[in-house]
Amino acid sequence: PGTAAVGMGWALLGVGLLLAVYTLLRHGLRSAPRPRARPELRGRTAIITGGSSGIGLATALELARCGARVILATRSARRGEAAASRIRRETGNNEVLFMHLDLASLRSVRAFASTFLRQEPHLHLLINNAGVSAGGTTEDGFSLPFQVNHLGHFLLTQLLLERLRSCAPSRVVIVASSAHCAGRLRPESLGRPPPGLFSTFQDYCDSKLANVLHARELATREQGTQVTCYAVHPGFVNTSLFRHAPLWLKPLLLPLAWLLFLDASEGAQVVLDCATQDGLEPLSGRYFTDCGPRLPWPAGRDDRLARALWEGSERLVGL
Numbered sequence: 001p002g003t004a005a006v007g008m009g010w011a012l013l014g015v016g017l018l019l020a021v022y023t024l025l026r027h028g029l030r031s032a033p034r035p036r037a038r039p040e041l042r043g044r045t046a047i048i049t050g051g052s053s054g055i056g057l058a059t060a061l062e063l064a065r066c067g068a069r070v071i072l073a074t075r076s077a078r079r080g081e082a083a084a085s086r087i088r089r090e091t092g093n094n095e096v097l098f099m100h101l102d103l104a105s106l107r108s109v110r111a112f113a114s115t116f117l118r119q120e121p122h123l124h125l126l127i128n129n130a131g132v133s134a135g136g137t138t139e140d141g142f143s144l145p146f147q148v149n150h151l152g153h154f155l156l157t158q159l160l161l162e163r164l165r166s167c168a169p170s171r172v173v174i175v176a177s178s179a180h181c182a183g184r185l186r187p188e189s190l191g192r193p194p195p196g197l198f199s200t201f202q203d204y205c206d207s208k209l210a211n212v213l214h215a216r217e218l219a220t221r222e223q224g225t226q227v228t229c230y231a232v233h234p235g236f237v238n239t240s241l242f243r244h245a246p247l248w249l250k251p252l253l254l255p256l257a258w259l260l261f262l263d264a265s266e267g268a269q270v271v272l273d274c275a276t277q278d279g280l281e282p283l284s285g286r287y288f289t290d291c292g293p294r295l296p297w298p299a300g301r302d303d304r305l306a307r308a309l310w311e312g313s314e315r316l317v318g319l
Contacts, residue, residue: 050130103152149207168226183209219285
């Protein structure tokens with residue numbers, strides 16, 4: 001019994017030391033987020049896609065605290081209604097509501113835009129946040145990540161653009177990623193999964209490059225309208241985005257995510273900066289990180305590719 005007790009004591013000590021090292025690493029490797037002052041947004045209307053969890057939910061909470069009317073555009077009615085209810089309760093802002101949007105269905109995107117334009121007279125902020133990293137094909141025949149992360153948002157933005165113009169100054173914020181560095185877009189095969197062993201990962205990177213180029217081309221086309229646009233890398237954030245990672249990868253990914261990745265509320269800060277900060281208009285079309293505007297990787301600065309992507313996207317969504 002004595003030996004067993006000593007063994008148990010050593011085991012507990014070992015666990016305690018591991019926890020202590022883990023905590024020190026977690027706080028030592030990640031700098032504390034700087035607090036930001038946000039402007040009053042009463043009378044402003046915002047749409048956030050994927051607003052029921054992760055960065056979208058954290059962004060919605062903060063915009064509601066600032067007094068904005070917030071539309072959570074998300075796929076699951078159960079999660080969307082629960083998130084809207086939680087935000088209303090926590091912020092005391094009753095102008096937070098759920099509207100159904102499934103970006104994997106162009107039919108659903110059109111239905112959402114039609115309902116929104118009929119019911120809501122104003123739109124000042126469109127935050128294209130929803131994203132997936134899973135493989136698969138949509139009902140429209142496109143690769144799932146490319147449609148959800150880019151094509152669905154492209155169509156949504158186009159359908160709401162006239163309303164954004166009529167309520168200007170207004171902004172579009174597109175949640176991209178530094179993963180655009182590995183993106184390779186071929187205009188002749190847009191929307192088709194890339195070949196190869198890492199097809200799903202490549203597809204995700206391609207969709208994030210599309211996000212950066214979409215913001216760039218939209219800014220070019222909206223010059224003089226007071227509709228501005230920003231692509232954002234929120235940092236490496238511990239959200240449910242990678243819930244579809246292979247089972248063998250999860251034991252490696254999860255501890256890393258908890259140790260090094262940002263919380264959703266930290267990742268939301270740069271999205272909120274681009275949505276609310278004064279004086280960003282001259283930087284329309286630029287790519288932002290938590291350090292401010294940054295040059296994207298070379299493919300993300302290719303104006304010819306941006307134009308080809310725009311024209312290809314118009315064709316694919318039937319505009």
